[in-house]
Amino acid sequence: MSDPLQLQLDTVFRNASRQVFASLARALRDLDLAEDAMQESFAAATIQWPHEGIPENPVAWLVTAGRRKAVDVIRRREKLKEISSEVAQRLHQVAQTNASRAATEIEDDRLRLIFTCCHPAIDLKVQVPLTLREVCGLTTEEIARAFLTTPATMAQRIVRGKAKIRDARIPFVIPSITELPERLDAVLTVIYLIFNEGYSASSGDSITRADLSGEAIRLCRLVLELLEDAEVMGLLALMLLHESRRETRQTDEGDIVLLEDQDRSRWDRSLIDEGRRLVERSLASRRFGFYTIQAAISAVHAEAPTAKATDWNQIVALYDILLRIESSAVIELNRAVAVAMWDGPAAGLQLIEVILDRGDLLDYSLAHAARGELLRRAGRHADAIEALETALSLTGQSTEQRFLAKKLQKLKSS
Template sequence: MNPPPRPSIRDQLDALYRSDSRRVFASLVRILKDFELADDAMHEAFAAAVVDWERDGVPASPTAWLVSTGRFKAIDTLRRQGRLKELQGEIAARMAEVATENASRAEGEIEDDRLRLIFTCCHPEIDPRIRVPLTLREVCGLTTEEIARAFLTTKGSMAQRIVRGKAKIREAGIPFVVPSLSELPARLDAVLSAIYLVFNEGYSASQGEAPIRANLTAEAIRLGRLLHQLLPEPEVKGLLALMLLHESRREARVSDDGEIILMEDQDRRRWDQRLIAEGIVLVEDALRSRRFGAYTLQGAISAIHAEAPTADQTDWNQIVVLYSALLQIEPSPVIELNRAVAVAMRDGPEAGLAIIDAILARGDLADYHLAHSARGELLCRAGEKEAAIAALTRAAELTQQEAEKRLLNTKIERLRT
């Protein structure tokens, strides 16, 4: 049997772009202190790699090669623009600092440029409404449209926020560093929110063909682990636990042909017990501190699902209690929707429907496809077939995710036939 053909240089670069382009970008931002210059330099470096690697072979450290090449490309750009003399000393000094910064963890420094960039994007001088979207765009490479969907707003409005955020970093001279330990608590909420939204976009992609973007969930977990090393606070433990417990189900969430499998239908033997065990330990540590918040409560809910041998044996009463506590900490129509589903599982579909109908009657979540999807499922369980079809049809119209759309349309066809 012949071995499979080796991937071409272009295929290798495509894979490297998907996995490491934001790492290269973050390092270039740190060195160059300019988002646009770093972005242009990164793309020029990848373009140069197509030619150079075909001729010379793939370097031993591809990511380091791309960062170094990107830096030289940026210097060429500055020279052409006549800005090199103005910035040359600053860039040279910044390069001299790199070895020192990466060799020492004093004052909370760590060897990860993306975490530095997250803290830059979440600096207190930046408008709180801008911090997380800016992080998602610049650190993780999500499109403006994807971020707008996550925040239930328009693409144009979100683009304006991101532009304002980058301008503020430039004008205020905000440094590209991890803050000192004394400054971390004030910045933590925005950083946790950014990491969790990255995870969510990977766990349940907002659009496109693939329902899961494993590179984003892996990146969010990696950043969560780094943050936990830096600051092992209860909510950091809670967020890391939540992500690990969700990630433990990844292999069981999608069929071999790319179709979504709902939790109640998943083969629980395929759940990753190693991640579940790690997540449960973190949740229990956070709960024992009595200083936990929303992420820890969500992690506890996920732990209950993970510990249930079957869907029928899920402790829905405990989940309702936890969602009620979560609503007290973080009032949100999405959390209220999740609680409504748990109430329906405990008390029957009519009880959950009453809550969802009240949410929609207020005007909340009117364009949120999961609200209509949950309503359609409960109407189906209540025996209201025509109303269920209408709700599921509305959900299918709203979702931009192809696998989710197919799942909804399959349900609709089953109800019709």
């Protein structure tokens, strides 16, 4: 295969593989079979596309090829002469789908798969990891890191979830309006985690993955069309406000640029304006919660012409509200940083020490990085170096490692 064609195929796989998987999962109602079929469809593309050219709609081509491959997979698994009536019926359904499925229907399949993975019949501890694995294609190791557990434990949860979908025959459909509320919290949690992985990647050479954050925003828009809920608005607003800063978060060389050092003239004002309108709508409903308050904090940052002009007092007050909604050591840490910006580094340091002394966030690199920065600002350079070295040892993100290493080098040479 020529290099340009290989690059195009790689791009299709990177951008559309989970969409292809979601469509196959809905058609086949078997996640493992859908994974096999997706891999085989891409293998077929590497053989056929160099001769036939890349189709006008690559995703539709791959989905159709995957369904055909699934029939072959099922036939290989089951001797055709001994095939059970259930498998025979599935073969018939897949064949019918191949003939009638329209490419335009593929668009919402990832949302259907999210609702399937977040079905009430599936253990709450399993829903989110299962969705991150099957819908977003995150590795078991990446998910385990996000949940602070071992890959082996996480793999067991994911296997249990897939088995539950298969054995309970959970439908691959978007639930009715009456069923949506009980599924909404899990779905929003999943979308939020997808965005976070895209906005601050847990590993790799870049701090961002635009494909994941863009998909999270798209999915949240679809959910808002289904249910005009205040927290759906809040989550969408939060993601849009963060996304508005994407282009300023790294230098051309890939180094991290802190919020206070970003070129605010390059922030995407259209995303900020849309996010602010959504925040206002959500707050006006008086039914807002966790996501809306976070979005309101982001809106305060977006409104400030400079970091120095930020209304840190208002941000601290919003964090106080957020902590009443959901007690979290990470939220406490963010509040401590805001307090430091308002009352000085000593005040923020005192709050961070309380968090770490009680045993929270000891393995969280950003907690030690924040402490190190406040120690530096307080003039305690030796303590700052120790804290930043701890942060460096805890992060697996290469851009964060470079950022911390440069900060340490500068501190040690001062």
